[in-house]
Amino acid sequence: MKEENTPKKDTAPVVWAIGGGKGGVGKSVISTLLAFWLVRMGKRTVMVDVDLGGANLHTLLGIKNPERTLNDFVTRRYDSLEDICIPTPEKNLRLISGASEILSLSNPHFSQKVKIIKNIFKLDSDYVILDLGAGTSFNVLDFFLFAHKRIMVVTPQPISIQNAYGFIRNAVYRRLSQICSKKPTLQTLVKTAMDPKNDLKVRTIKELFEVIQESGDLETAKTLKNEIARIRPAVITNMVKDPREKNAGRIVQLVAEKYLMLHPVDYGSVAYDQQIYSMVSAMVPLTKLGQSSDALACAYEIAIRLL
Ligand SMILES: Nc1ncnc2c1ncn2[C@@H]1O[C@H](COP(=O)(O)OP(=O)(O)OP(=O)(O)O)[C@@H](O)[C@H]1O
Ligand SMILES: [Mg+2]
Secondary structure (H helix, E strand, C coil): CCCCCCCCCCCCEEEEECCCCCCCCCCCHHHHHHHHHHHHHCCCEEEEEEECCCCCCCHHCCCCCCCHHHHHHHHHHCCCCCHHCEEEECCCCEECCCCCCCCHHCCHHHHHHHHHHHHHHCCCCCEEEEEECCCCCCHHHHHHHCCEEEEEEEECCCHHHHHHHHHHHHHHHHHHHHHHCCCHHHHHHHHHHCCCCCCCCCCHHHHHHHHHHHCCHHHHHHHHHHHHHHHHCCCEEEECCHHHHHHHHHHHHHHHHHCCCCCCCEEEEEHHHHHHHHHHHCCHHHHHCCCCCHHHHHHHHHHHHHH
């Protein structure tokens, strides 16, 4: 299903993951707007609906019933992700649809997840955008963490900001736990600290590092700090109705710096756009958004920054 006349690439695609914890904040919409601009800039792009169990990205692209989904790959009906890519109305934009209503995939085994991740890097595309599901399950976090660019969508609502903080906090602990897999004592400490009400009274990543340093393992503490710094998520504030609301991303940035020793980058905001709401309701593909769309203009600025 490759676009015709495009030679196969030798290099792996650049992977962007779009997450954010809370449902309905616009992860799928932002994924689609960024994909829109990537293809306009001549980048061949594949969108992957990794909202396992609640897939709906295809509807934003105007596709009612995807003929192939991730489930066909996981159940080995097709051997490669390339085979389950389906074309979209937009040239150079393909979709790997999630497996809606197939509950077996909503909680895939670790090996299935690894298989999907490995195959994403084999896709013949310049860019891959992963549209993640809501929540902070390991499935969501693992797809978020393996991407080259980790993008978080937040809205100005306090609950969304709180959830974004919870999301990134869990992502940090997940990464720490993975790195410590060969040091059982340390891994147990990280897992204990992950529970916000733990008996050790370790409430922040900073406090966790104090405990690790007190144990005398300064070398490990340094390695872990470097790994956390590399997570560096990009924050986008969506559905902004008033200029004062634009600073939601900045709030996430400040709180993450203070408590998680992490340095998110505020990539700006996307305006609330009535056209989007109407198009989604009428199932018109978002790629048909008019150039007059405020949200599309905001997404352009963000796409340029991300590139
Ligand atoms: N910038 C925007 N302007 C207007 N409406 C928007 C905008 N972004 C999102 N929406 C509205 O919010 C709804 C939810 O967006 P979307 O499906 O992208 O959220 P989501 O975070 O992917 O949700 P889920 O976690 O359920 O996958 C959309 O159907 C659309 O109506
Ligand atoms: Mg979504």
